[in-house]
Amino acid sequence: MTEPDEPTTPLSRMRFSWQRDQDQPDAPASERAPAAQADDVALPWDDESETTEATPARKGLERPAPPSVPDARRTDPDAWAREDLGELNDSPTARNGRERPANKQRRSGRSSPKGAPAAERRPAGEQPRAARQQASAATATALRPSAKGDFDVPMAGRRFSGGRGAHATLKVGLILTACLVAVGVVGYMAFALGLSAGRDNNYQLSKADIARYRLTTFPLDQAGRFAADYARICLTHDATPGAGDQREAQLSRYVSAGTDSRCGWNGQGSQTVLDASWTGESEPIDVPGYTGKSRMMTVRVLTSTGSRIVAVPVYVADLASGNGMRVIGDVGEMPQPTLATVPEAQPPAAVDARLGEALTQGEFFQQFFAAWGQSNGAALQRFVTPDASSRTTGGLGGSVSTPTIQQVEVFLPKGVDPSTPYNWKTGMVTQAWVWVSWQTPGVGSKATEVRAYRLQLVKTTEGTSPSQEWAVRDIRGGVPDIQGG
Template identity: 30%
Template sequence: MSVLKTVVWKVLNLPEPRPKDSAPQAEPPQQQTTPSAGAAQWVAAGKRVKAERNGHGTATVATEPKQTTRTPATPWVLQEEKSATRALVTTGRIALWSVVALAAVTGVRSWFWPNEPAPAPPVTVKQGPTYPVQDAQAVASRFAYSYLTWDEADPDQRAKALARDMPKGTDTSAGWNAKGQQTVLLAQPGEVDELGGKRARVHVDVLVSSPGEPSKDKKKAPAPAKRKWVGLEVPVLYTSGRIVVTGEPGIVGVPTSGPSVTDQNTADSDVELSAQTQSTVETFFTEYAKGEADSVTAPGASVPPLPSGMTLQGVQSWNVDQGKGSDRTGTAVVRWQIGEAELEQTYRVELTRVASAAAERWQVAKVHGGTS
């Protein structure tokens, strides 16, 4: 603690404290002058006269007191500070006064320019869909099913079905002459075009079936029913928390082909590995059709079985993509027989190399339909 106090006292540039047990220094004695012989006689005479006046009778000449010499106390001696101590004191003073100056400046600045709180980060609000697309698709599909289904034997059934999705008071029997018969087998909703003002137009693809033309020969059976795809565009409005059909829809055509696409990149084939794993893939697809794929797949793999009734006619082609490592992928073109029909299909098959103490082999880990 004494060392710490000394450092603090030096940093603050204060005089060092006096120890508690130290006696105050005596002032240096004043130099006494010895009177001369003549002066001494006059002093002695004065003392005699004074004694006679006081009634002491004969006075004796006082002898001169012995002079005692006092040893003066040793004054404080200034000791020169070491260079390391002097550097420490200087550094401490600079640091201390820097803190004091910083506190003073900061306090004064805060009087005139108070600290303003940092602006809060902007809040991002995720906007939901501008239109209830799924609700519009559901209502349009149901309406298309009712609209394209009619039976002249029961015309009121169609009118009641249409009333569920049209505004109250709408004449749902209008637009049909109450003749003929048609049934909807499937209604598939498609694109929803927003038109503004909470209005939209929904495209629905509908598969309809109509009875065949009756035969003029009563002994012959009527022609089979005809199936076809038709498109229906339905105008809808979002109001009062639900979707309603605002008017008569329109039948439109269905595309006969898809749009053009760029050629897909085909990976280079690993000819050697393809030949090496050809039998592995053929065995897998044979057991795959039997529902026993787990017996020929890699440990831990799980491949659901195919539907019953599929028989392997052969693996038309098998090519493993170029690559490295113990996991590889290839493309298999397989021909199946389903009843009397034959189908050619494409699969992406993932292989993994399984090693044991005796040997190693490739086994199927996963299988996916298609080439995408």
């Protein structure tokens, strides 16, 4: 591959400082070729004629000062011919193994003198060593750092020295520091989260809270059921031979050592227990060894002879789980709850006797309770609203039968005078209390029971009779006693 046949510029003859040092590795500094001034290097604003006169500044740049050291190429035009040609090959192949045509020579910025012999002329593109050294020195001087901000061009493969390298190091240091800080923050948060998760976050009631709200850490429900089971066995008396031994064996599973194994019974007479339940009342036992883990539980026992109230002392070994329960003493008979005097109650509103009588005579309540008692869904659709409750649409499932309406009270809106007829409008809601007599189940049974209900009625339409205008939205059991109602 041949090089283009173009004139070379002085910049093509320029050599870097490290190339100049390689050309004279062993020569002392005093014997090395003098460094050319920066003016020997072709600059972008130089003319092809290489005049020494300063040219006007272009784009804010100024021409460097003229050199103080004379250039050998300018003082001695025959410097090209006097250099030793021993290191050059006589063949047309130039350095670096590239061929050039014999009849062409590369044009440089300064040609050989005219009239020189052909044998003394150098091949095209070649420069004498002294010129190359001077150009290299000039380039090194021009590129050496100075007060104007110049800098060296490093050797290929090497790095800049100075501010750019320090700036890169600072960047790397800042990035690494930020990464370490982020890792530290994440690690601290993970440690704190794990530490908080390992703690017991269950709220513990203080003694003041327990006293204020009458709370306790004692397992009252478990202890109440345990005391009720013991009272059921204790109050069951059977004088049949062998029944007493079986009773004592059952009681021994509940009592601790030293407690009466017969629960105070002498083995005479008979008594059965129908029901036994804890009343919700208890009292702490303040005895050394039992303090904090034992309470006197009040149990109501319904027997064949009547209702009985007994107090059963219960000890709990593990308050958290309720395990380790024992009856730690004898039971005590207690009086029945005190009965209170009931105050006189008033009805919630005035009664619309006219509407109640119309619904009763139109058999609205009779037909509704007949379908409701048998859970007849098809029949109930005629008497319930679309948004009726599940109690209303479910029914009793045939647990009782043959309803008979005993009494009905339909209430007017509050503040309405019952002495004048009231005109009910569509969409209005009222409440009705109904007493129904049911026949109890059983083959050939003639027993009846009266039950009371509270019904929510809605006027759904305008009809020819009240029984066609009203529907049941909800039904609930039980009616309070009202004096004068």
